[in-house]
Amino acid sequence: MNLTVRGSGAAFQPLDTVWTWMTFPLRFWTWFERTHKRPILQGLDGIVHKGELLLVLGRPGSGCTTFLKTITGEMRGLQVDSDSLLHYRGT
Numbered sequence: 001m002n003l004t005v006r007g008s009g010a011a012f013q014p015l016d017t018v019w020t021w022m023t024f025p026l027r028f029w030t031w032f033e034r035t036h037k038r039p040i041l042q043g044l045d046g047i048v049h050k051g052e053l054l055l056v057l058g059r060p061g062s063g064c065t066t067f068l069k070t071i072t073g074e075m076r077g078l079q080v081d082s083d084s085l086l087h088y089r090g091t
Contacts, residue, residue: 002084003043003044003084003085003086004041004042005066005078006078007038040078041063041066044067066078071086
């Protein structure tokens with residue numbers, strides 16, 4: 001599989017909390033950041049056989065949602081590297 005996914009903008013940003021809104025004025029350098037694709041998932045390998053279930057666990061910001069979005073095809077703001085392989089029942 002060798003799954004590598006890059007993202008930018010809303011796909012890369014963690015969810016906002018009250019703390020992030022309160023500290024936004026203090027993080028003035030973020031006002032000038034340019035958006036470029038950053039790696040979110042790198043070199044993931046795995047296999048799920050017919051009849052098996054997949055459980056994805058991880059702490060916030062670890063890429064669980066990105067992985068699930070990638071395998072379901074919801075790729076808004078995400079880009080899968082050209083050398084990554086995803087197979088669905090041999091397709």
